Amino acid sequence: LNLWSECSKTQTDTHTTTVTVTDEGMEVVLKCWCRSGAHDAHTHVQTLLGRMESPSLEAYREVILLLTARGNVSEACQVLKNLEDSYYVDGHPTPNTACYQPIIDVSRDATQSLELLQRMQRMRRHGNTRIQISTHLYNSILSGLAQNGSIHATSVSQAEEILNDMIQQSKSDVSMRPDVTTYSAVVRCMIAGGAVVKADGLLTRLETSYQMNDLAAVRPTTEIYNMVLEAHATSRGTHEELKRSVVRCEDILHQLVSHVNSTDSADAQQQHWHYKPNAVTFKHVLRAHSRLRNFTRCNKILQLYESYTPPDIHAYNMVLRSCITDTNDAAKRREALAICVGTVQKATTPQTNAHPDDPEDVSMLPNSLTYQLFFQAMAQFLPEDQPKKLKLAEKMLWQACDYGIVNQSVLQALRDWMGSSNSYRGLLERVTGIEGVRTIHDFPEEFTTYAQQD
Numbered sequence: 001l002n003l004w005s006e007c008s009k010t011q012t013d014t015h016t017t018t019v020t021v022t023d024e025g026m027e028v029v030l031k032c033w034c035r036s037g038a039h040d041a042h043t044h045v046q047t048l049l050g051r052m053e054s055p056s057l058e059a060y061r062e063v064i065l066l067l068t069a070r071g072n073v074s075e076a077c078q079v080l081k082n083l084e085d086s087y088y089v090d091g092h093p094t095p096n097t098a099c100y101q102p103i104i105d106v107s108r109d110a111t112q113s114l115e116l117l118q119r120m121q122r123m124r125r126h127g128n129t130r131i132q133i134s135t136h137l138y139n140s141i142l143s144g145l146a147q148n149g150s151i152h153a154t155s156v157s158q159a160e161e162i163l164n165d166m167i168q169q170s171k172s173d174v175s176m177r178p179d180v181t182t183y184s185a186v187v188r189c190m191i192a193g194g195a196v197v198k199a200d201g202l203l204t205r206l207e208t209s210y211q212m213n214d215l216a217a218v219r220p221t222t223e224i225y226n227m228v229l230e231a232h233a234t235s236r237g238t239h240e241e242l243k244r245s246v247v248r249c250e251d252i253l254h255q256l257v258s259h260v261n262s263t264d265s266a267d268a269q270q271q272h273w274h275y276k277p278n279a280v281t282f283k284h285v286l287r288a289h290s291r292l293r294n295f296t297r298c299n300k301i302l303q304l305y306e307s308y309t310p311p312d313i314h315a316y317n318m319v320l321r322s323c324i325t326d327t328n329d330a331a332k333r334r335e336a337l338a339i340c341v342g343t344v345q346k347a348t349t350p351q352t353n354a355h356p357d358d359p360e361d362v363s364m365l366p367n368s369l370t371y372q373l374f375f376q377a378m379a380q381f382l383p384e385d386q387p388k389k390l391k392l393a394e395k396m397l398w399q400a401c402d403y404g405i406v407n408q409s410v411l412q413a414l415r416d417w418m419g420s421s422n423s424y425r426g427l428l429e430r431v432t433g434i435e436g437v438r439t440i441h442d443f444p445e446e447f448t449t450y451a452q453q454d
Contacts, residue, residue, distance in 0.1 A: 023052045023056070023059075026048050026052050027056060029048060030059055030063070034062045034063070034065070042066055046067075046075065046079070049079065055093070057096070057099070060080075060099060061098060061099055063079050064076045064103065068102040069102075071106070073103060073106060073109075073112075076102070077116075080095075080099060080116075084119065087128075095128065095130070096131060097120070097131055097133075097134075097137065100131075100137075101140070103116060107144055108144060108147060110141075110144050110145045113141045113145075134175050134176065135166065135177060135178065135182065138162055138178075138182065141162065142162060142163075142186060145185070146159070146186075146189040146192065152193060153194075156190050156193040156195045163186050166178045180218050180220075182218075187227050188227055191227055191228070191230075196231040196232070199231060200248065203228050206219070206220040207255065221274045222274055222275060222276060222280075222281060225252050225277075225281065226281055229252050229253075230284050232245040232284075233284040233285070234287070239292075242291060242292060243292065246289060246292060246294070249289075250285065253282075253285050253301070256275070256276065257304075259276065276308075277308060278309070279305075279312065282305035282308070282315060283314060283315055285301050286298055286301055286318040289322060290318040290321045293324070295336045296339075298318065298339075299342075302315060312364055313347060313365060316346060316347035317347075317373060320343055320344065320347075320373040320374055323336045323337075323373075325380070326380070333381065337377075337381040337382075340377045340378075344370065347366050348370070348399055365403065366405065368400075368407045368410050368451050369409075369452060370405075371396060371399070371400045372409045373413075375396070375410070375414045375416070376413045376416070376417075378417050383417075383419065390427065393414065394430065397414060398431055401431060401432070401443075401447040404447060404448060404449035404450040405448075406440065406447050406448050406451055407452060408440045411428075411439070432447070
């Protein structure tokens with residue numbers, strides 16, 4: 001940079017010597033700025049690029065890479081536009097894919113990415129063979145669409161159009177063939193745009209093509225299944241519509257389980273882990289059933305979940321929530337009570353070495369909601385004031401205090417279950433050892449340290 005400063009001057013001694021800085025010299029300095037890490041490097045490189053008479057493609061690309069790395073996407077787009085103008089007017093330098101890819105990779109503006117794609121297509125029609133539109137490029141654009149914060153029907157249509165264009169072009173050019181990343185981005189875009197039916201339909205198409213041994217078929221991964229599962233599990237609608245969503249969740253779970261069962265050896269199953277149901281899968285199905293208080297199915301799914309991996313507390317809580325039912329059927333009430341008690345026993349069994357201060361352990365320990373849901377369920381199953389009810393309530397409150405997760409919601413659910421104010425106050429005094437304890441503010445700090453916020 002010192003040499004650049006000196007070469008920019010005209011030096012005079014006994015002879016007059018004019019030093020002319022060439023484009024090659026300026027490009028060397030430009031690259032130095034790009035690699036310098038200086039906070040104002042992006043300003044200097046744009047100035048240098050503007051002073052060059054005929055910048056090389058490498059100079060343009062270096063500037064674009066620096067600007068996109070710094071998050072100056074609009075400035076990078078302007079540099080790219082200048083490069084295109086130079087190509088159309090002077091015939092050089094010739095842009096290539098590497099000039100567009102960095103901008104598309106970092107852009108979160110779907111309209112901008114699609115415009116860049118159109119400009120690349122125009123370049124190809126103009127005879128520029130250095131522009132190669134590949135699956136990777138399309139995937140970057142689709143990912144930008146899927147991550148757009150304001151996805152609407154137009155975005156969904158654009159994603160579908162890109163996918164169909166890729167499928168059509170892949171018939172003559174395999175480098176354009178959609179892959180699992182393509183379909184994952186399209187499904188995500190559809191769901192974010194509210195087109196759950198379309199996303200589910202696309203998943204069904206993938207399943208069918210793969211089962212028919214289509215050479216161009218893409219096997220849907222657990223990630224894609226889970227996105228569709230979540231959309232169904234959190235959907236809104238009438239009771240009948242929710243029931244249909246639950247049925248579809250069960251179908252998807254069955255499909256994933258069948259993938260595992262069709263894989264014989266343990267080694268083969270390990271290799272196909274990204275096609276197996278995982279914790280996210282089971283929790284979405286549990287959520288769907290929990291909303292309809294299907295405690296029988298929740299319990300069955302929890303057992304299946306346990307055969308794959310240890311469930312976390314959120315899964316147990318969903319089963320507990322499903323047990324809060326207003327059914328009058330005596331047999332069903334007994335079943336719900338048995339599931340509720342069995343589930344809370346599993347959820348509150350101390351985990352070896354687990355500690356609430358460790359973020360990785362928190363999800364494996366009971367939380368405030370666990371006890372709140374249990375007390376709410378017990379208010380329906382054991383409403384009478386009887387010795388076994390008081391004994392159970394005292395035991396569970398002791399546990400909650402021991403875990404340090406008592407909050408006002410837990411106490412309110414416990415109070416509703418106790419019914420009698422005297423029974424409730426007596427219970428609190430026995431457990432805390434504090435006379436006159438009434439609210440969460442009267443509890444010792446160690447009993448509330450890890451409680452969830454109300």
